[in-house]
Amino acid sequence: MLFTKKQFIFLIIVIGIALFVSMYKMPYYIYKPGGADALNPIVEVEGGYKSQGDMHLVTIQGGQATPVQYLWAKVLPHQQVLPLRKVRPEGVSKDEFLHVQLQMMESSQEKAKVVAYQAADKDIDIDYKGVYVVSVVDEMPASDVLQRGDRITGIDDTTIQKADELISYVEKKQAGDTIEVDIKRDDQTLTKDIKLKPFPDDKNKTGIGIRLATDRAVQVDPDVQFSSGDIGGPSAGLMFSLEIYDQLTKTDVTNGFQVAGTGEIDYQGNILRIGGVKKKVIAADDEGCAIFFAPNENGANDSNYEAAMEAADDIGTDMTIVPVDTFSDALNYLQQLQAKEK
Numbered sequence: 001m002l003f004t005k006k007q008f009i010f011l012i013i014v015i016g017i018a019l020f021v022s023m024y025k026m027p028y029y030i031y032k033p034g035g036a037d038a039l040n041p042i043v044e045v046e047g048g049y050k051s052q053g054d055m056h057l058v059t060i061q062g063g064q065a066t067p068v069q070y071l072w073a074k075v076l077p078h079q080q081v082l083p084l085r086k087v088r089p090e091g092v093s094k095d096e097f098l099h100v101q102l103q104m105m106e107s108s109q110e111k112a113k114v115v116a117y118q119a120a121d122k123d124i125d126i127d128y129k130g131v132y133v134v135s136v137v138d139e140m141p142a143s144d145v146l147q148r149g150d151r152i153t154g155i156d157d158t159t160i161q162k163a164d165e166l167i168s169y170v171e172k173k174q175a176g177d178t179i180e181v182d183i184k185r186d187d188q189t190l191t192k193d194i195k196l197k198p199f200p201d202d203k204n205k206t207g208i209g210i211r212l213a214t215d216r217a218v219q220v221d222p223d224v225q226f227s228s229g230d231i232g233g234p235s236a237g238l239m240f241s242l243e244i245y246d247q248l249t250k251t252d253v254t255n256g257f258q259v260a261g262t263g264e265i266d267y268q269g270n271i272l273r274i275g276g277v278k279k280k281v282i283a284a285d286d287e288g289c290a291i292f293f294a295p296n297e298n299g300a301n302d303s304n305y306e307a308a309m310e311a312a313d314d315i316g317t318d319m320t321i322v323p324v325d326t327f328s329d330a331l332n333y334l335q336q337l338q339a340k341e342k
Helices: 005-023 067-075 094-119 163-171 237-248 277-286 304-315 327-335
Strands: 028-038 043-045 054-064 080-083 123-136 151-155 178-185 188-195 197-199 202-207 210-221 224-226 258-261 291-295 320-324
Touching: 028 067, 028 277, 043 237, 054 237, 054 277, 067 080, 094 123, 094 210, 094 237, 094 327, 123 163, 151 163, 163 202, 163 210, 224 237, 237 258, 237 327, 258 277, 277 291, 277 304, 291 304, 291 327, 304 320, 320 327
Parallel strands: 054 258, 258 291, 291 320
Antiparallel strands: 028 054, 028 080, 043 224, 123 151, 123 210, 151 178, 178 188, 197 202
C-alpha cells in the first residue's frame, strides 16, 4: 500500500503523539496499591521453622507519570497523584532517590533482626562503628563539607557511635555555633568545622543538614538472609521482625492465618508511622489476608490505624485491622489467636 505525502505526514504526527502521551515523563508521581508478597521466600533464617500461614510484606507501586498514566490515575480509584517535588526533592536524581530508599530498606531489615533475635532470646552481638551520612540537605552547612557515605566518628572530641548521640548533641547547640566533626572518607581521616544554622523550612530547628544512619555490625546465630530485591523504604520493618521471630521459634506464630501489616520499626521495637497505609490495606485485601497490623501512634488523631480502618470500610473487607504501637503488641495479638482450622 502506497501512502500519499499528506498521509505519511499524518502518520508521523500520530506516531509522535502516541509516543509523547505514553513515554513523556511529567513532573508528577503516581502512587497506587502494590502487592502483598509472602515473606517466606524473602526472609530465610538458617534452619528456621516452617508455619502453616504466612507473614506478608505489603508494597505500593509508584512511578513518574506519563500523560496516559496521569489521566488514568485521575479516573481510577485508589490512585494518588503528587507533584514530583513532594516525592523526590529538586536536585535529587532518580538513582540517588532509589539509593536512599534501598538504604532505608537495609536499615529496616537490621532493626527487625535486632528486635526479633532479642525477643526470641537468640544469640546476637552488636558492634557500633559510628554514624554515616545518608544524604545532605541543599543550602545547609553540611552540603559544602560532608558527602554521602562519610562516616562521622566524633564531634568536638566526643566519640559518636550512634545517630541518636549526634542528634542529641547538636540539638543542644544554637544557630551560629560551630562544631568540629571527625570524619572517615574512603582511606582519609578528616576534621571539619561546620557552623549550625536554622533549616529553611523550619526556622525553629537548628542543625547542619544531614540524614544519618548508625553503622552497626550485627552478628546473629542462626544466620538470616534477606532477598528483597529492589523494594525500598522502611515500612516493612514490623513484618520482617514478625517473620524472623516466627522462623526462630518452634511455635507457629501465624496460627495458620495470612497476616499482613505495615510500620517502620526502631531498635526498641516501637512501630512508627508510614505513608500510603490505605493503599496497603487494599493490596493486602486483594491477596486474601485475614489480619492487617497498622501503626496506632499511641492513639493519635489521624493515625495510620484510623486511615486503615477508613480504607477497610470503603472496600468492605472482612480483614481484621489491628492497631499496634510495638512489636510486642503484634506478637501478643497473634499468640492469643486460636489456630485456624485446616
